[in-house]
Amino acid sequence: MKQIPVLLLSGILFTACTKDNPGTTPDKSCEAGLTAAENIRVFPADNAWNKDVSSAPLAENSAQIVAGWSANGIKADFGSGEWEGSPIGIPYVVVCNNQAAVAVVFTDYGDESDPGPYPIPLDAPIEGNGTGDAHVIAVDVDNKKLYELYSAKVKDNKWYAASGAVFDLESNTLRPDGWTSADAAGLPIFPGLVRYEEIVKGEIDHPIRFTLQKHLIQPAYVHPARHKVNSTGGANSLPMGARIRLKANVDISGYSATNQVILKAMKKYGLILADIGSSLYISGAPDDRWDNDDLRKLGAIKGSDFEVVKF
Secondary structure: OOOOOOOOEOOOOEEOOOOOOOOOOOOOOOOOOHHHHHOOOOOOOOOHHHOOOOOOOEOOOHHHHHHOOOOOEOEEEOOOOEEOOEEEOOOOEEEOOOOOOEOEEEOOOHHHOOOOOEOOOOOOOOHHHHOOOOOEEEEEOOOOEEEEEEOOEEEOOEEEEOEEEEEEOOOOOOOOOOOOOOOOOOOOOHHHOEOHHHHHHOOOOOOEEEEEOHHHEEEEEOOOOOOOOOOOOOOOOEEEOOEEEEOOOOOOOOOOHHHHHHHHHHHHOOEEEEEEOOOOEEEEOOOOOOOHHHHHHHHHOEHHHEEEEOO
16 A cells, blocks of 8 residues: 655645635635644654654664665655656645535545545645645644545545545544554654744654655554555564664764754654655655755765664
């Protein structure tokens, strides 16, 4: 599931809070912008997504696991502008409690999806403009809920999606064991995205979503992931939900202020394995303020600069 090309592409970020009909001009009584998603706590303080792993013990076979992708460099799978006609990254919208809910028809994994309707505007951006994984994400900042769709499209004034998941951002309750989500690991996507609003804030306070090739992933998962994939990795590979972290002694002083925010998060919160894809690709949201040339400099950080947190 969700075995995709090397780039995850997306639509445009915007805010949508409408009182009556989704997909219309935002209601002026709703002032929430993308920054509003940074002003709410994403899961309780003791949630795994908020855990500092900078001093957590290492997996006994950390070196053997890293050897499989040690030569790969970090690739920011997000940026400004477009790639092959689509903005680069996974988009999201911020909605309010007056956003109308829309019916969702699940086409593939309905038995593992949270039923609709979802308060996602019909004109919400779709990753890759509908190609690739075609994720759609809405953050309800009033009700502290996260709504995510996979392989989504709009038809007959409703959403169609292969799967969907709803996350209560004020709860540690996990979705059912073995269920997928809009992501292969059964994880939420939004909490793992690198977002430009976080750069403005000066801190990324969560692990960053990343991918590895199929043969480097075990057909297994660890907390907080809920779903395994049809992968082929052995004992010296990572299960879904596993964390890696940038070694504390890696010198990041020569990087831009933007990249230092990203790299500091890699040291403190690490990266969380969420999907099959190109090795060491990290996920983020598109934004015209990203400097793509600067983001490419993250490629100097190699797999050998990481270590595996015990899982």
